[in-house]
Amino acid sequence: MRKRDHNVLTNAASLLICGLLAGVVVAAAAFPAVAMSGLAAKAGAETFGALPKELTVARAPQITYLVASDGKTPLATMYDENRRDVKLKDVSPYMQKAIIAAEDHNFYKHNGVDLNGVARAFVNNSSGANSRQGASTLTMQYVRLAISYSATHPADVVAATEDTSARKLREMSLALQVDKEFSKDEILERYLNIAAFGNGAYGIYAASQTYFGKPPSKLDIQESALLAGMVKAPTAFDPTTKAGYPEAVGRRDYVIDNMVQIGAITKEQADEAKKIELVVKDKRAPNGCVQANKQSWGFFCDYFYRWWMQQETFGATSYDRERRLKSGGYTIKTTLDVQAQDGADRAVRNHLGVNSKAARMVAVVEPGTGRVRAVAVNRNYKLDDREHPQNKVSSDPKKAKKGIRGTYPNTVNPLVTGGGGANGYQAGSTFKIFTLVAALEKGLPLSYTINAQPQFKSEYIIKQGSKAACPGTHFYCPVNASKSMAGVHNMWSAFGFSVNTYFIPLQQQVGAENVVKAAEKLGITFRSPDDATLAADAHQWGAFSLGVSQTTPLELANAYATLAADGKYCEPIPVEEIRGPDGDKLAVANPRCEQRISTQVARAAVDAARCPVGDRSATSKCKTATAGNVRGIVKAPVAGKSGTTDSDKTSALVAMTKQYAVAGIMADPDWPQTNQKMGHDVANGINPAVYETLRDAMKGKERIEFTPPSGKIIEGDQRSIPDVKCQSIDAAKSRLRGAGFDPVVATNPSPSSCPAGTAAGTSPDGRTIKGGVVMIEVSSGQPKPGGAGIGGPVVPPPNGNGRGPRPRG
Template sequence: MSNRPLTAAGRLLPLLRIGLIAGIVVAAAAYPLAAATGLGAKATAHAVEAKTKLLTTALPAETSYLYAPDGTTLLTMFYEEYRQYTTLSDMSPNIQQAIVAAEDSRFYQHGGVDPKGVARAFVANARSSGVSQGASTLTMQYVRMALRDSATIPKEVQEATEQTSIRKVKEMRMAIDLEKELSKPEILERYLNSAYFGHRAYGIYAASEIFFSKTPKDLSPVEAATLAGLVKSPSQYDPASSDQKDATARRNYVLDRMAQVGYLSSDTAEQLKREPIRLKLTNPPNDCAAIPEKYNSWGFACDYFKNWWSAQPAFGANRLERMDKLRRGGYRAVLSLDPKIQEAAENNVGSKDRTGSPFANGIVVAEPGTGRVKAMAVNRTYSLDLAENPPSSNPEASPKVKANFPNTVAPLLGGGDLPGYQAGSTFKMFPMLAALDAGMPLSTTFNAPHRYRSEIYDGWSPSNASGAMSGSQTMWSGFGKSVNTYFVWLEEQVGADRAVRLAEQLGLRWRTDVDRKHAAPENARKWGAFTLGVSDATPLEMANAYAAIAADGRYCEAMPVQLINNRDGTPAVFRTASGIEREVAKPRCRQVVNADAARAATDAARCPTGDSPAKGGCGGWSTADSVRGTVGRPVAGKTGTTDSTRSAWFVGYTPELAAASFISDPDNPFNAVGDGQSQIPIEAVAQTLRDALKDRPVRQFTPPSDAIVG
């Protein structure tokens, strides 16, 4: 190694090289497109301009909120990046000044790229033989964040964040162009709503809430300096770590910069630097499992809301796109549950079988004429923690504990991918309604034997539950006593395929291979056992199907919400096949059967409940004759049990509400409920309707016409 002193030229050469580099960079700032071309960039000027235009309208991902029916009680949120867009007027000047001082003190002087800052950074980096200073302005940083946030494919994310000269020069060009489109306050507002502060806090609203449990408008200078210091390195300067040394040093640096720029006096900055960092941490809820304990049972309705959302074309072409919209779109949704009805439902299923029972007893209440779900309750705790659940007796079960008892997030009430439970004789409604809609009268009579051999169904020979059911029956008495042989015969007359298609029009879906095979168009006409309820169904489906009958044959799709607004407060909409724009949360209804047929079905359905039909007679006894006395007003419905009473059902309705309740073991469908517990769903529905309608005026069912009575 030579120890000879440098000549004057030798001492000047490094400085000349630094100056040359700085000059090139300043030129690149002045002529970014030419520089980008010289560096081999493939993007054309039009492509860069198009991206810049996109940034003027693009908004960052924002958290979506789910509220209780009052529209103000927050139940939970959905997000990947916790963020709520906040206007600059709702931010403290302290945070605006702190972020400018920390990240870009010449923000209000430059035009998107700061030549002085670029030159200074190159000189410092050349001297240190590394990267000791950056040159990104706030505008350039915002461009990078906005490109990342608007990326839809991994390649776009990579291009927005890769450490290359090409990307840097494009960024400069877009920053310069962006400042021609947006004002300085607009850019600062967008920056503060896009920056990441750590702990899943994206944007200043989330950061203020997570670290200090307050809004951005209330941030003090010390708090603002703490948050502004995080943008550079959220993990290194995390004030919530056990050692606040780095966080304090970074905060003090920001306070010094605020004093140097003139936002604080030197004395004030020194005084504030002596204060400790005082946090008040908040963990914002995310998804249905984070619903407050007070509303734990509402978790099942929340889960139904998610499943419903994922099936709505208005929010994307597939489930993945739709859920991405929910977690990034900034929507405000209000559940359709009625707190009074929900409380009644919870009380009346909880009092029958506690969460400690292996048998799930659940209920769903729907509103005729709208399809809005007013209550969803089941004797289970909504929880992801299955560790407390007892071991499963099924060696092939996964997990090895019972998945649905007592803790579960499974959609036991419907709205998800579980097939449901065999609904028994509640399905007798479908062939009866199909027959009435086809013009057969309520007085249609058949001398029903105890056992009936069906030639149409290849010699199948079902029987009645009791010999007392034999004899001459009409729709009133056959429905009231649940006479199997009468309804197999009636189904033959109208066609099993017609009954199956009607059930589909009323919202039923076939989720098992066996059910799909039987319901297929080429097989449905031979599905004789359909009327006996051998198919699986959910309480949500059954409540909504019977609600259509209460609404004079007008079926409305099941709806978990009463309101969904976009981030700007306007209602979320979709386009129908005919091109009409409609609000997503508005009822979607259609006439499935004629009103007189539905009224006639209701008249017959008053017989099982102990109520008196407007026309005809029930034949002396019924399967749930206590219901009318409990509800205390006109009521219709139907019981249902399966072979060996493995599950039991009751679906009941008044003009105002329809409710479906079941009891079954969802972990082991072969674990029979038994006849002794078949009364539980009957009581759950009757008592819930009674409590929900208390103090409401009594409404009467509209009688069917004489023409359909026969």
């Protein structure tokens, strides 16, 4: 700040005169007789010297702006007071002159206190006139406002505005000091930024936007005069009301005339300005997520808000953090990708409107940064009006009987991102990725084979008599969605075909606790108390691989994104950059990443995950795909997985490229036990919502290949398979066991020239992983027409549409 020179004698005289007159002026307003007696003057002189000489100035609350990742598209604004400080050079010269004409003609002449004004107020107030004058200068008004904003206790705010001689004296004393510390232009700038203009507008920037929809640098004469006239009484001179409009016009014209008096404009300019019809916009700045730039963007905005409220950087308590957000004057570049967000909004609503009980929920995460690019659901981000509700009665029969309404079409619940009591939804077989990762971490290769039975009797103990138990036992016995899914599978084919009776024995082998640990490393949390209890002692969590734990689309997308980023986990984050009011960047916006999965394990998992969505690499050995059309729709290298729970109560799909991981879950948030079937690759199912989101997000983006795995993680420790052709089945089994393999016998005979009932050969033949399953083909005794080869594929072929039956679990 620049200190200005003051004449010592002038300042001393000012102090003395102010001390004498201040008490007289205030007293004259209420007790004219006392004022004339000289008692007030004596009190003023004695008190003035003891008043504070330094003004503590706290920054007035500033509006916070949220923009999309492009740095320019508005997302939302948040504020306690709609204010944005501007430099005086960015304020129209007309506005600068208008506020002086309206409030303080001698602003550039006095030293913070206008002695002539004090004298005039004394004469006026002691004369018995109806109107009262207070002799406040712009500097004194600034002091009063600054004290209010710097107050730490409500009583201090009252003291700053009460009509007492003590308050006047304090203002005068501090105004003199402020005038010494700051230049006149600095004081004017501070005043224009702190003054209230009504209709929620604080400061000249907000006022010019609210009433005229333009920056303050563009204000003309009549607009400047209107705003300058409002600070005296914003409610009385409110041009947006029927009663206030004529008062506002009269006050505007009064200020215009005063602008002529101080030489700011000519008489001709004034006459022209007063002829202009006053037109105001009454455009209050939107506040909060319910007034986001687009209603559907409210869900992303809400995710940002909840994230902010968890950051200790912004304060020790939730109250402190909210105040920082709504008064800190931040400019926040969020991670919202307009192209991806708009695509997701279209996709979740396509063929499934906001009045559907079923919620199609989609989240998009950028691998390698954790930046959340889109959050979408077929709902309105809106509080339902209790007086005139739009929401339907809850789909939960128990709640419906009580008349409780559901979350459709309007809700502000974090359906996609979780939190606030929203624990998530079962995501079915998408969780098999965690079993696959745990197995790879244990050293099992992608080519690891298991003879998947139609039903697998596990060692996991569940309630006897449960539908999931083997008849008459308490052992968990999962089955597949189709009997045709049984057979010898490796990780590629089992993941692509979603074979339950491959993954549960695989989970049993590597340990359910290790599968849960892999899920946690990839960011899965257990919000539900029941899930948290099971996760704490996961050894007996038999069905975990089938996605019975609750999760959210955001968690699921980020888990898969970690694998796409070669095992680098990044905490989901909704911001790219946060700048304070002074332009300084905050480190809290930086990505928070760490390597949680080895690069080769992550690449191997992605290699298997290409199978379900119709893609493959040079190393992958895919068979059937449960969502085989994704690759052709996205037209880019993709990986992912579909999932379904029992009775189709939920459906899920994850699809990702190197740039985006998209996860979608379709469920009934109001009634998890819904009797509605959630579809997959149908017009109103979850699959189109996911692959259309990914397709649109990838428009104009580079097509980047996933890096395939290398080394033993693909084939493992390979051993030669002995030739057992034409040997007895028992001899063949014995020889294979002796070579370190796990022999199984095929159920159906194969064409062969070997004697019937003997070994026709093996599948695979040649070489396979040590300890792997080798199927003994049984000869039918009849050669294959045209040749003597063995028949029958190991894994059943697709069912005609390239997808196979949809998995359950």
